[in-house]
Amino acid sequence: MDTGLRIIDTQFPLVKGGTFCSPGPFGAGKTVLQHHLSKYSSVDIVVIVACGERAGEVVEVLETFPELIDQKTGLSLMERTVMICNTSSMPVAAREASVYMGTSIAEYYRQMGLDVLLLADSTSRWAQAMREMSGRLEEIPGEEAFPAYLASRIAAFYERAGVIELKETAGEKKKTGSLVIGGTVSPAGGNFEEPVTQATLSVVGAFLALSRERSDARRYPAIDPLISWTKYQEVVGSSLEKKLPQWTHFVQMAKSMLVAGDEIAKRMEVVGEEGISMQDIITYLKSEVYEIGYLQQNAFDKEDAFCPLPRQIDLFALMQKIFSGDFSFKSHDDARVFFLDLQNRIKNLNYLPYQSEKYTKALEAIQAILKEHLEQCLEAHV
Ligand SMILES: Nc1ncnc2c1ncn2[C@@H]1O[C@H](COP(=O)(O)OP(=O)(O)OP(=O)(O)O)[C@@H](O)[C@H]1O
Numbered sequence: 001m002d003t004g005l006r007i008i009d010t011q012f013p014l015v016k017g018g019t020f021c022s023p024g025p026f027g028a029g030k031t032v033l034q035h036h037l038s039k040y041s042s043v044d045i046v047v048i049v050a051c052g053e054r055a056g057e058v059v060e061v062l063e064t065f066p067e068l069i070d071q072k073t074g075l076s077l078m079e080r081t082v083m084i085c086n087t088s089s090m091p092v093a094a095r096e097a098s099v100y101m102g103t104s105i106a107e108y109y110r111q112m113g114l115d116v117l118l119l120a121d122s123t124s125r126w127a128q129a130m131r132e133m134s135g136r137l138e139e140i141p142g143e144e145a146f147p148a149y150l151a152s153r154i155a156a157f158y159e160r161a162g163v164i165e166l167k168e169t170a171g172e173k174k175k176t177g178s179l180v181i182g183g184t185v186s187p188a189g190g191n192f193e194e195p196v197t198q199a200t201l202s203v204v205g206a207f208l209a210l211s212r213e214r215s216d217a218r219r220y221p222a223i224d225p226l227i228s229w230t231k232y233q234e235v236v237g238s239s240l241e242k243k244l245p246q247w248t249h250f251v252q253m254a255k256s257m258l259v260a261g262d263e264i265a266k267r268m269e270v271v272g273e274e275g276i277s278m279q280d281i282i283t284y285l286k287s288e289v290y291e292i293g294y295l296q297q298n299a300f301d302k303e304d305a306f307c308p309l310p311r312q313i314d315l316f317a318l319m320q321k322i323f324s325g326d327f328s329f330k331s332h333d334d335a336r337v338f339f340l341d342l343q344n345r346i347k348n349l350n351y352l353p354y355q356s357e358k359y360t361k362a363l364e365a366i367q368a369i370l371k372e373h374l375e376q377c378l379e380a381h382v
């Protein structure tokens with residue numbers, strides 16, 4: 001399932017019929033991420049369950065969606081969107097029902113042979129409703145006073161995702177329908193050790209963890225690449241390899257570059273930049289280029305918000321060149337200046353309309369700079 005978010009499509013891909021969750025502390029960008037997914041995911045129908053969250057967010061969807069155009073059909077986005085509105089001001093019993101209602105509606109469309117995406121914001125509020133109801137029924141409480149059946153209820157909810165094959169009807173070919181379920185979790189204080197996050201983690205296929213540090217640093221989307229994971233990487237990677245050879249290999253390389261970059265950054269905080277070897281500083285700067293030029297995307301920019309797959313592949317091919325480039329510099333400062341310039345150029349490239357004249361020129365300029373520098377490095381080696 002393409003989402004137009006580079007960090008998801010490349011690093012933590014999702015599939016039709018799969019499940020995912022996005023836990024994160026307050027204000028880390030869970031709702032912005034869900035709105036993004038409802039706007040740009042490559043599905044036919046989106047069901048949004050606003051479960052116990054602010055009414056203002058629902059109003060925003062109601063106001064903006066009719067005016068937005070669905071890329072696939074050219075119709076208004078509202079035509080493919082179903083909203084179950086159950087905001088924080090409404091009774092808790094209704095909140096519990098809203099999740100099931102959303103799922104039933106989503107299944108109904110799947111049965112018609114459509115690709116459906118169900119988004120629940122937030123499943124923590126749903127779990128709180130369960131807790132409140134179970135308390136009033138005087139049931140024996142489990143961990144943190146949630147009912148003992150919390151984990152099985154969460155599992156039963158996510159289990160309803162999947163791909164189905166429909167019966168052949170006269171004159172029509174066999175069709176399939178799919179349902180993706182994605183829920184946000186809002187653990188208090190961003191502590192992922194609490195029961196709702198843990199119960200969700202054990203059943204979903206992808207974990208997109210939003211982190212406070214990243215959102216505070218304005219690194220959006222604040223999905224933390226160091227702790228997030230997906231079980232779908234291989235499936236998606238093998239299909240993408242037809243378009244860009246060794247895709248999976250380079251995604252792994254990118255991930256290890258991020259891990260190494262993070263470790264070097266921490267070391268640098270202690271010993272200062274001078275105490276770091278040239279090779280390490282280059283690795284760190286490469287990871288920053290990937291981070292800022294590729295993983296980050298501004299949800300509020302017209303061009304940058306949605307990055308279609310061909311555009312992602314072009315940009316990733318550029319990243320591959322940077323990853324595998326054998327750079328060398330005279331001083332740390334030289335390295336920093338070079339990579340900062342590169343980073344800014346790539347960032348600006350992301351704000352230009354795809355395949356426009358300006359875009360092509362900017363991309364060519366970046367490639368020329370890289371080529372020139374790498375040739376110089378090669379000459380120096382010889
Ligand atoms: N991708 C993004 N690009 C730019 N800004 C973002 C992005 N994601 C989040 N933000 C900023 O962070 C703010 C908070 O995001 P959001 O409302 O999604 O948080 P939340 O996790 O849903 O919070 P809560 O737990 O309170 O519901 C947004 O209003 C926006 O300013």
Ligand SMILES: [Mg+2]
Nearest residue numbers: 030031032053
């Ligand atoms: Mg929210």
